Amino acid sequence: MGKVVLVTGVARQLGGRFVRRIQREPGVDRVIGVDAVRPEHHLGSADFVRADIRQPTIAKVLAEHAVDTVVHMDVTGTPLGTRGSRSTIKETNVIGTMQLLGACQKAPSVQRLVVKSSTSVYGSAPRDPAVFTESTPPKSLPSGGFAKDAVEVEGYVRGFARRRPDVAVCVLRFANILGPRAESPLIDYFSLPVLPTVFGYDPRLQFVHEDDVVEVLRIASSEPRRGTLNSGTFNIAGDGVLLLSQTARRLGRPTAPVLLPAVTWVGSALRSIGMTDFSPEQIRLLTHGRVVQTTQMRETLGFRPEYTTAETFADFARSRGPGLLPPETLARTVDRLADLASAGPSEERT
Template identity: 75%
Template sequence: KVPSVRRVVVKSSTGVYGSASRDPAVFDETTPPKALPSGGFAKDVVEVEGYARGFARRRPDVSVTVLRFAHVLGPTVDSPMSGYFALPVLPTVLGYDPRLQFVHEDDALDVLRRTAGEPVRGTYNAGTFNIAGDGVLLLSQCARRLGRPTVPILLPALRWGGSLLRSAGVTDFSPEQIRMLTHGRVVRTAQMRELLGFAPRYTTADVLDAFARSRPPGLLPPKGVGRAVDRVAARIAPGGSRVGNEEEPQHHG
């Protein structure tokens, strides 16, 4: 017991909620997961959060903050998601187009610094907070913005191929990552704004665009991909009606 310790900040992940077919449309900080993670990074963060709650009970004099980050991306981030998006061709799960949220690495550092200090007047920085940029992107939209072609694969085949890629050290296609690429995950960020008083500078779309600028260009120009998709959609639309560009879905915490 160190009396000088007054504040503990835990960098956690929205991975604690898992990714499953019966998940709610949006998770808030009190939503329990449908099934606890059975392994991998998600199981680790669940255990770490358990230790943090135990510490908070034993040391009520210490302010404990748990920050659950969506996928962090940026020029210097090396993660399973950044490795996946760096692939020249993105394997996807046939029949699924998951919703994703991102946090820019600069926003992640800013909120960690903010919660490590004394709270700003009118805010409260003890407790658990979801951290994500505004908005939501579908995986198909991410691929278009990155200029990466996608290859839809049956889920059993993707699991088998993913294990090969993981064994070869190409990218992390763990079962957890494949569940994310199947079902996705979206979190509510109202507490981040209203209690913590933090507003990320980058939206989810901004984060992906900044990530794209920091990496080699994809095989296909993003605008060209969009035009090609729109032309195909126009041809197969009922009655030959023209289909306009897709709109980015917006999610407000």
């Protein structure tokens, strides 16, 4: 008998893509896709079970299908389509994870657990280290939004790992996921016609391509190759960093610098137009940025992303179409303004 893999959050595009990919993996006999709503996309030969992971019925699904591998992807910061509010998202992230882990704990067939998490667990603070490793504690724990959900989710996963030491547990902390079909609060921000920024700050950002997300999930849910270990906590990001100003140029979108005291008001205004998770944590990211080290991803997990951070953003930018200003024109204008600002008074008059 081959492996039986259960995947949560399959109504989302990323979950659906992973389901279609993992069922082609040698040794996988059956894939069970679970979500509270029926997906609009095709799941290949996978079986779909309509179930809400916030409810105890998820335990019956694990037992009935003798699941041995669980890939928990239903941890997110955005509602599905027009459905859901911030409170509903939080319940699914936190309460849903608690119920799922409780069911896994009671299921003797479960041998491997993979959890989609986020580098947002490190927070974003002015005195942060230049680069976070998996063992670096945050200077300030996230106080709200998806980042706080991710912290709570990881806490429950650590508790599960202590109670079921026989289960291989892998937590993947993804940098900001981008791609033509990806969904996230940061993508909502990049989709604005004008990007509000914090005056005087130009944060460093990292991205991971949605294709690489699917591939690393496949590796984490498979049997480890010789010399690798598919358990533990891993930062997942493309090589390199981009400044927020560089992302705006590449999108062809102008920026609107806002003084730091007014940033909270801007965040409230963005939430009022439908950006449900534009929380204070998102604002801190766009103020202080965040960069993580990916050595363990390469050396221990054995994964090397296909896309760098810059290539990931370029693919995302192409999918958005042209901005208000051609990127080349915007870049020349910004560079010219920077030259004028750095020039002395006498040099400006000549």
